[in-house]
Amino acid sequence: MPIYSFYIFDRHCECIYVKQWLERERERSSFRPQTANSTISSPATLSEKRVSTPIDAPTNARPPHGRLSVQDDAKLVFGVVFSLRNMVRKLSGPDDNFISYRTSSYKLHYYETPTNLKFVMLTDIRMDNLRVALHQIYINLYVEFVTKNPLSPVEHKGGEGVACELFELGLERFVQTIQDV
Amino acid sequence: MSSTKAARIGEEVWKTRIDKVNAELVTLTYGSIVAQLCKDFEGDYMEVNKQLDKMGYNIGLRLIEDFLAKTNTGRCANFRETAETISKIGFKVFLNITPTVTNWTSDNKQFSLIFDENPLADFVELPDDGRAQNELWYSNILCGVLRGALEMVQMQVDAHFASDVLRGNDTTEMRVTLIRMIDDELPPGDD
């Protein structure tokens, strides 16, 4: 079952990491945003492209037919997720949190840490709930390779320092195992 | 979360989920850091204190994520629970010590941590130049760590040492004060 994309948002409401795999039907175009991949390519080319490209560097080519660029996509996703979370908290108290929502073309899974770090994954509609998987990504990949890496800064402004090699490799492998299940 | 439950969780995480390393490596590394700072600031111990606090702050920002990942604790309901979590789970998981929580003020916004042992300060004696014992807080990095870690979970606190055995006092005591709870950040309005 395919996984479409993966986002990480930090506590300053900024998108610090984006990964897109299979492009969904409605987004197929010749447009290649700087940080997107259309297939799961080998890690070597991945890291070459990603070296120190901050996420919010402007992309000049607007995609045709009103398709969204990666930044706008990320902002939309964040907006949805943030509003839903606030609504859930207002309705049922500060301890509750929303877990996922489903539309006719995709399912969105959400996990938030107590430090206000938000992990969002968009997958095929038949996928089981991935909250546990997102938690695993947090503890086994993000904390190990991003937080503990002294060569990456603490505040990841513009996505700086998150896309390091070990994290990317680990994420690819992990996503493969989810998809094969 | 009660104190015994927190202690139990701390023990369990320490035994099962932590990769361990020789304590002397950590002690000597910390000593090397403090010595380097003293040399760089040429004996201006107030600056060294500030720098240690800053370094601790940076560590705390990262350490909290590691802590949450390893212990799966959720948000604490109030400051008292936070204090128990810090002392029984936090310090246990990283330094294998459990400082005692005492001296609560009546408004529950201040408490003290009393350290029976401090692995960072094993083998340490402050230099005998007449000023170090009066000015340097050797373990000041811990204050910064607490400050940074709690800020990431939306509590602004102040932490400072009130006494230290390296300075000739009888106990090592850190005073922690809750200043305010920080609200969630809102996204920029022009979305």
Next chain:
Amino acid sequence: MSNLNAPNSPFVPFSPNPSIQSGVPTATPPLSASKPAQLGSSNLRYASSRKSIYDRHLNRTQRSELSKASFAFLFGEMIQYAQKQVSGIQDLEKKLNIQGYAIGQRLLELLLYREGRSAKRETRVLGILQFIAQTLYRHLFGKPADGLEKSREHEDEYMLIDHDPVVNSHISVPKEMSQLNCAAFVAGIIEAVLDGSLFPCRVTAHSVFSEQFPSKTVFLIKFEESVLEREAVLQ
């Protein structure tokens, strides 16, 4: 203090303090940064109820353990602090080397003390390298070093191999700094131990790419002339 014996004699005055060696200044930072006390005795205050560190047994903390994360965070801060002060990979590695050096000096004393009666004073190159690869490594990292080799091209070079240095376990070096190896810290420790045992040398850390061990590190140990001469005499 000059060497009283003949220059070719294998007997050199043993002292772990490099400043007592014959006339060779080393880049050793002094062990105490304080000015000498005005009065004859110490002015330090000690806690009334507790004993000072001189009453505690040195071996008390020998087996104790702390979390690897604590070390990782402290080491990370050390690197960040050094990065702010220097520009350039060579300087950064040099700073890390110096900080490791201070630790190595103390570790040498501690480990020899702990060996007790069976402590052997190493006079041969292979002996001291084995001490580092086995005893020192085991004490610090819980495992012996993974390999010890002698260079074929240069007489004075040896290589200590570590397949996965503990200090580098959370570090992911960005492409623009690909020559940096933070195990320069461990190189400093090794250099201090060798200098202290009177085998003056330079130790550097190099990353070697290997399919099986992606973070394989080789410590290149380059001995000075005097060591080789002594080795030849002892042959």
